[in-house]
Amino acid sequence: MVENNIKVQQTIHGYKEGHTLLSSSLDLTIGERKELQLLSDYSGTGIESSFSEYITGYPLSNSKYYALAKTWYASEMPRPGCVWTHTLLIEISAIWTIKNFELLLGAFKRPAKEMVNKKIEPIEFSISELSNRKLRPTPRQYAVSCSLYSNDKPLIIYSNAETEFQKDILTIWTYQWPRLKRNFSFCTGSIALRSIGKEFFDLQVMPENRERMLTRLDKEKFSFYVSGTKGCNDEILDLYKNQDPEVVLDFMTKFGSDLLPNKENFSLLLRAYAAMNNINSQEYVKIMQLLVRDLPLPSEGKLLKSNLVQLLFNLSPKNNFSLITSLLTENAFSELNWDFALVIFTSWTGKNLSEVQVLKLLELLKDSETNRPDFIRLLTTLPSNVWISRPTLYKAVLNDILTQNGELIYKELIWKSEDIVQDLWWSKITRIKNPKWPKIIDNMLEAENGRFSEEIFSILGDRVFEPIFQWLNRDNKILPLDWEYLIKQKPSSAFKSLSILNKYNNSQLSIIPKVLSPTEGAWFEVSDSDFERFFKKVQTIGDLQTQTSLYTFFTTTAFSNSVVHPEILSELIFQPLHNNLKGSIFDFHTWNRFKMLMGRDLYDMIELDFFSKLFKERNEVPEWDHCEFLRRSLISCFLKYKWDPYYIVQIVKDEHTFKKIVEFGVDVKPVKKILKQARQKLEENRLEKTFYYKILDKNL
Structure with a gap:
């Protein structure tokens, strides 16, 4: 195969003591052979002169090929209902390249009797030629798109001729994102209802006179395009006709790669496109419905979800609390790799979250094993006064918090908090190797807290006095009683520590006559x-x-x-x-x-x-x-x-x-x-x- 070309395999089916494979450019599996033989046969019973040839497109089950076939009614054959079918087998990995479907249509050749058992070769197409065509969708094509994508039912179009909607349907197929395109099934000439296994084709064109053959139950399973329809009742789909289809296709290709290949997701992607490109004003609630209701599977549409969530943060900052709560609680978002530490901190500093809301989000993060790293990082990023008074919130991860930010043990706020908070942090301090005791003492003194003064004295001995006097050296402070008691216990040591300081102030000096x-x-x-x-x-x-x-x-x-x-x-x-x-x-x-x-x-x-x-x-x-x-x-x-x-x-x-x-x-x-x-x-x-x-x- 020449570089930048794609090789398309082909098969010929026709009559030879029954409808059968006449020739193939590749060895087919049993499953491929069986499905091709079935779907290359006549699409119904009875002769419809206006449907003497038609196009069929469908994915081969359990195969790497997508089948695009053309069928001709073989009136020259002695047996009624015989057809010739030429099928092109396109690798699904190459399906994205196809925009110039006319090039494919030109490759179809009506078989003849003499082609039986005749060896055929794959056809090579230039990728640049196959992908280099800008189609100009017609108003009817948009109308058909509206009928096709507005619900999850297969679409039936009634027509008087098989070629009437052929170009519209092939254009619609061309502008589907690759994953939908390789799973989409259609037929421009269904004499009877066609299906792959138990699933009906997504789109079928039927002769008008065949409508009477459908039962009431059949009709409930389908939606129907009304000939002559020009508009679209779906607001989002109606927007499609005003957009550049090439740009929309690029968008869908990017964001549809992990979406299920359901045709209703076409409408979903259009809504996302409209939201991201600010084409129409969409409310926060509507976009959230799109994310949660229409994409409930965690693995589905992750890139799209991430981008839409970011859009919501920008679109409606006042809803940040609700949005982050949804990210943490909704199953649809459970596989998003979201930086909760950053988004919560940014929202808080931007005044789009209150302190109470931050604490509620921290509680949600705490209970999620997956988001534990974000939880710890957020605690070390937020000002400690937001969370430090809630020991039940962080007790289990305090060691991890201190690993990331050991300086937190030197926060004055600890010693202004309730006893349960102080006891938790004190237990950690006493396990740390060589903590900065002067800083700890300074914070305790600032907080007027002497609960641990005796314990510190038992650890440091006479070394406790220098930080006490250093603290007194600032702003003429008053020493709390518990710390005064230490000086009273060891006056000589306290005096020696005082004597080595470079300078004194009244607070330091007045301690001596006051306490001793x-x-x-x-x-x-x-x-x-x-x-x-x-x-x-x-x-x-x-x-x-x-x-x-x-x-x-x-x-x-x-x-x-x-x-x-x-x-x-x-x-x-x-x-x-x-x-x-x-x-x-x-x-x-x-x-x-x-x-x-x-x-x-x-x-x-x-x-x-x-x-x-x-x-x-x-x-x-x-x-x-x-x-x-x-x-x-x-x-x-x-x-x-x-x-x-x-x-x-x-x-x-x-x-x-x-x-x-x-x-x-x-x-x-x-x-x-x-x-x-x-x-x-x-x-x-x-x-x-x-x-x-x-x-x-x-x-x-």
Whole structure:
């Protein structure tokens, strides 16, 4: 076979001691031979002079061939009812090429007696010639099409001559999409009703005088074309005559490949064509009926369904919820490879779905094993606030969700949800290797949630404090009580974590006097370097009130001897506190605690003879003179705890403050003794030029 040609086999049937196969270009199967012999015979009984020749087209059962035959009445034969039939056998894979049916008709040759047993060869046709013809359908052809395609019954046309409708029928056959074309059966000269097995031909032309031979029951099985009809009562089929049949055929070829080869699907494809090309306005409901009612089989019309569904999304966005619900629930759509995650997300972001509707669609997706990947992807795409509060929705696939988007465990919303939601996510977090605990803690704090603070502390230990203080470093927040309790449990660890931060704000610093006690034993666990690092940064903060509060708090710690080296701590904070108090910068809460503690010690000292001059009466220090009370409290610490006298010149940094202490203490023997020891240390260190030595030397 020459390239770009198709080979068409042929057979000759006629009379030889009965109607039989006379010649063939191929070896036929038993089934093919039997069916060809039956359908190549005369189409009825009795002679109809106006139907002496006719065309028949039909698919051979269980064969790869479509038969197109021409039959001639053989009046020259001695036996009545004899016919000659020349049949062209076209491979169904090539049926799509046929538009120039005149080329096929030209190949028919009326057989003769001498052709019996004569060898015949296949006929080769050029594909380009066979497919290169634009037909011009006539109004009658459209009228016949309307009668043919408007219902599922076979069509009968009554006529006075076999050639009257031949061109119309062949044109109709030509413009069928390939799958229908290779399954369509017709005869332009049925003397009696013709069938293949138990199925009547789709279209038959009968002599008018044969109408009386059909019973009432026969007539109920058929539809009938009324001669002279020009219009069409079917709105969609009526549109067909105004369209380019070549364009319509291309459309049907594309979208009809997986449609059942039923002639009523021709009307369905026309409706789809009209909808997709915006030829007439079709309502959402009508198109859905086309999809669900007319194409109920999941495997049928998948490409057409997909395109029409996309059309509906564009045509009527307000119906997106109904449409997506149908896609998920209707059996007709069950085999569509639809990206539900994308379409739901797009509809939601386009405000064509409400949050409630999205949740309902998620429930439908959840119950579908087939759509599980879309369900998981949609959950990871949608904002978590849409679905995270519904644990029954996603509990079964949470591992898959986290595989796709592990960052979801760091959503603050989790910790604002109900306990059942929190418990579910917490169970997942504790199974994750090396989760980002600072981020989790930050989210819990933002949500003011402390349900899991103790469990986190049991996992992280002292590492829990740094993220707490980092969180407090933003926007002067207030720490929830459950998290405050952790600081109260391990004050030394909390303080160490705080001391290593680069800078402080009021929320971080106010936690200490608010939650902790200045006399806790835990302060013995804090090193001198931790205190030094901490107060070096405290001195730089602009809020002097908070600064004074901390100085007062830790002065109470030092003056109650609640640290390893109280003198060193006092050296860091005594003078800054004294300066702030002198400037009337005062914190009521921490000062009252300090005064209560130190006042008790000072009162006890009054009972001692050697201290009677120092505190003759408890009220001798005016309430407003905080500096004087602080100075006397410092003196009492040297007496009570027997601090190294030299520390007095290290703790007191200011000349005026030191002078006040010395002038007050020189008349008290125990204090004077401490001052003398301090002067001696200065001499040993050759510091006679300092103001400390000069003041001491002058007053002693």
